[in-house]
């Protein structure tokens with residue numbers, strides 16, 4: 001009897017695509033209507049990887065240009081042709097990263113108190129409009145492969161996000177999670193080039209997309225308007241733009257591409273709207 005119950009639970013558990021582990025265990029029974037159903041893994045991606053790459057490169061290029069005062073030393077290590085892409089900047093004034101995002105993508109997002117009672121902080125479109133299929137946020141944090149130890153970091157941590165292949169992302173900006181991220185991020189450099197960003201751990205991230213860990217779950221009243229999508233950073237991703245990626249591998253000698261997760265809009269999202277995702281996806 002217990003074995004049969006365990007088996008049924010295991011089958012159901014394995015079919016979930018993304019899970020915030022403690023949250024799903026406590027709330028699944030309450031809110032079955034908000035499950036996202038996907039026919040198979042290959043149909044889960046809303047936008048092609050090339051489009052994700054295009055959006056990230058577009059925003060990161062503008063962020064780099066906006067920070068030319070601090071970046072010019074670094075750019076000296078690039079071939080001239082690449083350097084020219086960034087250095088033909090006429091206006092030398094520095095804008096806030098969120099203003100750069102508004103110019104580059106046509107909208108900006110910010111953390112604010114959620115419109116749902118007792119849901120803490122949420123993420124809102126606060127200027128412009130995000131058209132359907134846009135990359136509206138990124139899920140920052142330390143990447144753990146399925147066999148890597150996360151026990152202590154996951155205690156009372158609602159920010160542990162699970163991908164379909166068992167990869168975990170710890171998006172908590174507090175306590176031991178924060179220490180681990182900073183330490184791994186300080187470790188990973190290629191000569192003068194930083195390979196990731198730590199500023200998402202503060203209230204002023206240099207990459208304004210990196211607040212996806214604060215997006216709340218949809219409810220019966222507030223339908224999901226974004227969904228999660230995995231993105232493995234390709235080898236050819238520009239080295240000088242990796243400094244804006246808000247993820248780092250826990251293991252120093254990781255053998256696979258860096259995993260990122262982006263949040264994609266399911267419909268046009270207007271200024272003032274809060275972002276809501278599906279914490280649970282069932283892949284049939």
Ligand SMILES: C[S@@+](CC[C@H](N)C(=O)[O-])C[C@H]1O[C@@H](n2cnc3c(N)ncnc32)[C@H](O)[C@@H]1O
Nearest residue numbers: 023118119120121158159213214215216217218
């Ligand atoms: C990944 S965090 C999201 C950020 C969180 N709102 C905060 O302020 O830290 C997940 C936690 O947010 C809260 N949460 C998310 N969606 C919710 C909802 N629809 N209703 C109530 N609480 C929610 C739960 O406490 C959950 O454990």
